[in-house]
Amino acid sequence: MTTPQDNHAEAQAAAPMVSVRDLRVTFSGGGKTIRAVNGVSLDVAPGEALALIGESGSGKSVTLRALMRLHPPRRTRMEGAIHIDGADVMALDARALQRLRGGTVAMVFQEPLLALDPVYTVGQQIIECIRTHASVSASEARQRALRALESVRIPSPERRLAAYPHEMSGGMRQRAMIALALSASPKVLLADEPTTALDATVQIQVLILLRELQRELGLSIVFVTHDIGAAVEIADRVAVMYGGRIVEEGPIRTLLRAARHPYTIALLQSRQHGMDRGQRLQTIAGSPPDLAALPPGCTFAPRCPHARPACLAQVPATTDLGQGHRVSCILASEPAVAEAAA
Amino acid sequence: MTDTTLPEALRNPDVGGPAQPLVIARDLVKHFPLKSKIPGRRAGVVRAVDGVGFEVRKGETLGVVGESGCGKSTTARLLMQLIEQDSGELIFDAQGVGSAQLPMKRFRSQVQMVFQDSYSSLNPRLTIEESIAFTARVHGIGAAEASARARALLDRVGLEPARFAGRYPHELSGGQRQRVNIARALVLRPRLVILDEAVSALDKSVEAQVLNLLLELKAEFDLTYVFISHDLNVIRYLCDRVMVMYLGKVVEVGDTETLYANPAHPYTRALLASMPATDPDHRTLVAPLAGDPPNPINPPSGCSFHPRCAMAEAVCARRAPALSDALAGHPVACLMAHADGGHSRQLAATT
Amino acid sequence: MEMTLKKPAAAPLVQRSPGYWTTVGRRLLRNKLAMLAALILLALVLMALFAPALMPSDPYAASILKRLKPVGTEHYPLGTDELGRDMLSRLMLGARLSLFMGITPVLIAFVIGSALGIVAGYAGGWTNTVIMRLVDILYAFPSVLLAIALSGTLGAGVGNALLSLTIVFVPQIVRVAESVTTQVRNREFVDAARASGASSLTIVRAHVLNNVLGPIFVYATSLISVSMILASGLSFLGLGVKPPEPEWGLMLNTLRTAIYTQPWVAALPGAMIFMTSISFNLLADGIRSAMEIKD
Numbered sequence: 001m002t003t004p005q006d007n008h009a010e011a012q013a014a015a016p017m018v019s020v021r022d023l024r025v026t027f028s029g030g031g032k033t034i035r036a037v038n039g040v041s042l043d044v045a046p047g048e049a050l051a052l053i054g055e056s057g058s059g060k061s062v063t064l065r066a067l068m069r070l071h072p073p074r075r076t077r078m079e080g081a082i083h084i085d086g087a088d089v090m091a092l093d094a095r096a097l098q099r100l101r102g103g104t105v106a107m108v109f110q111e112p113l114l115a116l117d118p119v120y121t122v123g124q125q126i127i128e129c130i131r132t133h134a135s136v137s138a139s140e141a142r143q144r145a146l147r148a149l150e151s152v153r154i155p156s157p158e159r160r161l162a163a164y165p166h167e168m169s170g171g172m173r174q175r176a177m178i179a180l181a182l183s184a185s186p187k188v189l190l191a192d193e194p195t196t197a198l199d200a201t202v203q204i205q206v207l208i209l210l211r212e213l214q215r216e217l218g219l220s221i222v223f224v225t226h227d228i229g230a231a232v233e234i235a236d237r238v239a240v241m242y243g244g245r246i247v248e249e250g251p252i253r254t255l256l257r258a259a260r261h262p263y264t265i266a267l268l269q270s271r272q273h274g275m276d277r278g279q280r281l282q283t284i285a286g287s288p289p290d291l292a293a294l295p296p297g298c299t300f301a302p303r304c305p306h307a308r309p310a311c312l313a314q315v316p317a318t319t320d321l322g323q324g325h326r327v328s329c330i331l332a333s334e335p336a337v338a339e340a341a342a
Numbered sequence: 343m344t345d346t347t348l349p350e351a352l353r354n355p356d357v358g359g360p361a362q363p364l365v366i367a368r369d370l371v372k373h374f375p376l377k378s379k380i381p382g383r384r385a386g387v388v389r390a391v392d393g394v395g396f397e398v399r400k401g402e403t404l405g406v407v408g409e410s411g412c413g414k415s416t417t418a419r420l421l422m423q424l425i426e427q428d429s430g431e432l433i434f435d436a437q438g439v440g441s442a443q444l445p446m447k448r449f450r451s452q453v454q455m456v457f458q459d460s461y462s463s464l465n466p467r468l469t470i471e472e473s474i475a476f477t478a479r480v481h482g483i484g485a486a487e488a489s490a491r492a493r494a495l496l497d498r499v500g501l502e503p504a505r506f507a508g509r510y511p512h513e514l515s516g517g518q519r520q521r522v523n524i525a526r527a528l529v530l531r532p533r534l535v536i537l538d539e540a541v542s543a544l545d546k547s548v549e550a551q552v553l554n555l556l557l558e559l560k561a562e563f564d565l566t567y568v569f570i571s572h573d574l575n576v577i578r579y580l581c582d583r584v585m586v587m588y589l590g591k592v593v594e595v596g597d598t599e600t601l602y603a604n605p606a607h608p609y610t611r612a613l614l615a616s617m618p619a620t621d622p623d624h625r626t627l628v629a630p631l632a633g634d635p636p637n638p639i640n641p642p643s644g645c646s647f648h649p650r651c652a653m654a655e656a657v658c659a660r661r662a663p664a665l666s667d668a669l670a671g672h673p674v675a676c677l678m679a680h681a682d683g684g685h686s687r688q689l690a691a692t693t
Numbered sequence: 694m695e696m697t698l699k700k701p702a703a704a705p706l707v708q709r710s711p712g713y714w715t716t717v718g719r720r721l722l723r724n725k726l727a728m729l730a731a732l733i734l735l736a737l738v739l740m741a742l743f744a745p746a747l748m749p750s751d752p753y754a755a756s757i758l759k760r761l762k763p764v765g766t767e768h769y770p771l772g773t774d775e776l777g778r779d780m781l782s783r784l785m786l787g788a789r790l791s792l793f794m795g796i797t798p799v800l801i802a803f804v805i806g807s808a809l810g811i812v813a814g815y816a817g818g819w820t821n822t823v824i825m826r827l828v829d830i831l832y833a834f835p836s837v838l839l840a841i842a843l844s845g846t847l848g849a850g851v852g853n854a855l856l857s858l859t860i861v862f863v864p865q866i867v868r869v870a871e872s873v874t875t876q877v878r879n880r881e882f883v884d885a886a887r888a889s890g891a892s893s894l895t896i897v898r899a900h901v902l903n904n905v906l907g908p909i910f911v912y913a914t915s916l917i918s919v920s921m922i923l924a925s926g927l928s929f930l931g932l933g934v935k936p937p938e939p940e941w942g943l944m945l946n947t948l949r950t951a952i953y954t955q956p957w958v959a960a961l962p963g964a965m966i967f968m969t970s971i972s973f974n975l976l977a978d979g980i981r982s983a984m985e986i987k988d
Contacts, residue, residue, distance in 0.1 A: 055547060171634040199410055199572065201616045204616040205632070226545065227618070233618045270549075277579060287515065287517075451890060457881045459881055465882045465904065480886075480895060508710055523885075
């Protein structure tokens with residue numbers, strides 16, 4: 001069983017499967033300009049699982065969708081570089097983009113009932129995806145669809161091929177969606193809060209399934225979540241986002257035990273895990289930033305207990321703390337203050 | 343503890359004394375009929391709540407956990423009498439709910455609820471102040487007085503009245519709206535507040551703020567909480583006792599620490615083991631339960647958990663276990679907890 | 694332990710948000726097309742109100758010699774009808790009856806239909822079934838056919854025409870009212886209101902009406918144009934307004950044969966009906982868009 005460190009060491013050696021440099025996504029509409037993503041850079045190695053953690057408005061879902069250029073082109077402006085499996089995603093034409101989606105990168109959404117087409121059976125949808133990306137006969141496609149359903153450990157896969165999404169339970173639907181995503185053998189799986197809407201006993205099944213599939217197929221996974229527990233189960237590395245930027249990233253163990261950014265620390269401390277009853281929870285003062293009117297410096301500065309004038313003036317540079325741990329904070333270069341905060 | 347500024351008729355004094363449970367629910371049953379395609383023939387029923395009994399002690403926070411189809415939301419609504427039970431009784435502070443001693447309107451001033459969807463719980467056409475004052479006005483308090491109370495409560499939940507009273511729900515964030523809902527629930531000084539997944543839809547940092555607020559208010563207003571949630575971490579942090587529900591029945595009730603340390607019922611054990619790991623070096627390797635929570639339309643025979651139970655035996659499909667008190671003060675609905683249950687194993691009593 | 698409520702000093706509200714209808718009004722004012730339609734309708738209403746003062750000639754003064762004069766004739770700017778009466782004056786006066794027959798049935802149907810629909814929507818169960826199935830019986834007939842059948846049975850005349858039109862529109866409004874009320878009834882704030890001990894009447898008054906009347910009103914507004922056309926149709930068939938009263942539909946009927954000799958004159962009443970209907974529709978559309986405030 002590989003530990004997160006093994007994965008990380010392996011990953012360092014190979015070229016990244018997903019490479020994002022200085023991604024900026026802006027939405028315009030209704031007179032307002034919303035700067036949802038403001039300079040995100042990340043790498044995901046082949047076979048590595050990266051968790052994007054953040055709260056509402058952090059830009060994590062927007063980043064994920066930007067990787068496949070899913071945003072409506074009219075209202076969205078994207079800048080920066082995105083490379084997936086060597087291909088420059090921003091430069092792809094419509095045809096190439098269609099081949100990329102499903103063939104190289106696939107996505108799993110939070111609510112399967114919304115993401116699956118209600119008027120087609122699950123089998124029909126999987127077969128459609130298979131035949132879009134490979135020219136195979138109908139019966140061969142059906143065989144592959146069956147195998148896809150088997151690989152996600154759905155009970156009675158033959159029957160499920162002919163089932164409509166609404167006829168399945170929540171956990172099975174999510175498995176069906178994973179099967180659909182993997183049916184054209186992509187190399188990267190994007191997951192947007194895949195287990196948030198599921199019951200606890202089903203959630204752990206799906207998390208374990210994703211982890212096992214990742215190992216068996218050598219997938220790179222980028223998944224978005226607000227639940228640190230889900231990240232612990234799957235992720236090798238974690239990137240914490242706030243106000244459209246990554247404020248800290250690193251191997252999961254490092255982040256849990258030695259986080260350096262005040263936001264990450266506050267987020268970890270506000271969990272109820274380990275708190276005694278009756279003890280006040282740690283909270284973060286203030287409220288999330290208005291993405292239409294971002295402050296010029298560090299986006300977290302208005303709420304940060306250690307903020308200084310320099311924080312408000314300029315976006316802090318990223319400090320590399322070694323072993324893949326990076327922080328975007330002025331305090332990172334001052335260990336004394338950071339330790340007092342931890 | 344009574345609020346002397348409330349008119350005499352609305353004060354809610356303690357009737358039964360400290361030992362009397364605030365709420366006693368006995369054998370509550372609520373089935374929802376399914377629409378039949380052939381008129382005249384019953385298509386079946388959704389057995390949402392299938393014989394639920396429990397008590398809520400004064401001053402405690404009782405947690406209710408369970409997954410989809412367990413009936414916790416329906417139980418909450420029965421507790422509020424938003425829907426009427428098919429059978430079973432509800433006793434509030436030693437008085438029957440809806441009886442001559444405790445007419446419905448009087449009951450409603452003593453029990454309030456905070457819902458999960460903070461936006462849908464507020465009338466979009468009323469200002470925040472009007473929404474909160476409505477409850478008071480229903481019970482005869484004059485307009486000016488009701489507005490003053492509304493503003494006082496807004497202040498208490500951390501929303502500056504001058505800035506928020508005249509606003510509409512869509513102008514507030516989720517956390518702010520939930521504070522408004524809490525303020526509205528407290529206008530008439532209820533004794534019991536039911537929180538149905540009240541913090542589930544909020545961001546973690548906002549959730550922490552609201553939980554802190556709930557703790558403060560509980561102490562200050564001398565409240566009793568019934569807290570329904572699917573988040574086992576929050577339940578452990580907030581609740582004194584926990585009630586676990588499965589497919590319309592109560593399967594286990596117990597003191598939080600005991601329950602989390604030594605869950606007795608196999609389902610509770612599986613549920614607690616399903617919480618995601620906190621240490622990346624010790625991840626969960628095997629899911630504790632396979633399959634999805636079943637549908638309450640056709641529950642399994644006998645013990646409704648037996649198809650998924652690792653310790654099920656033949657007798658489990660035949661007999662439905664009642665809540666046993668073999669483990670003192672910790673009722674469990676499992677044949678293993680009954681000496682004459684017919685199961686080959688017995689649960690050890692935990693102290 | 695006794696606790697007294699700490700009331701903050703009544704600070705004046707710093708932030709008073711504009712109410713819902715104020716916001717709707719502002720959005721409507723920005724909609725140029727709807728405002729144009731509103732102006733046209735205003736002009737028509739004023740014209741109808743002040744017709745006696747504005748009319749250049751007597752709308753009833755007939756003269757065989759002056760039959761079917763074309764548009765632009767001296768003294769008769771819009772020509773004369775088949776009995777030699779001034780078209781302009783008749784069109785002006787005709788606006789009164791036409792608008793009246795368009796708006797009144799819808800207004801009455803709005804009141805009756807909303808009441809029935811809201812009761813059916815809120816009460817649910819048997820009440821709902823009884824009301825809605827009774828309404829379905831009427832709804833099964835196409836509106837034109839129903840209007841004609843009812844008018845035919847009741848006899849000609851303005852009163853009877855109003856009655857039959859009202860009966861035609863009530864089911865449609867009941868349907869919309871019931872549907873909207875059912876949606877609102879299932880929202881959690883209604884549950885919260887019930888949980889506070891309010892009676893059904895109080896809940897309907899304080900929580901349901903302010904959410905429901907808006908959409909019903911918009912739907913009703915879009916029915917006004919239908920009502921005008923139906924009323925004109927009834928008059929055309931001789932079932933509504935009786936001659937010599939000017940009414941646009943009736944005028945269309947009597948000028949029917951003149952379409953070969955004076956097509957422009959014969960088309961004028963039709964043009965008036967058309968313009969009024971379109972304006973009502975555009976205004977209704979504008980109000981509906983203004984009400985869709987994205988929260």
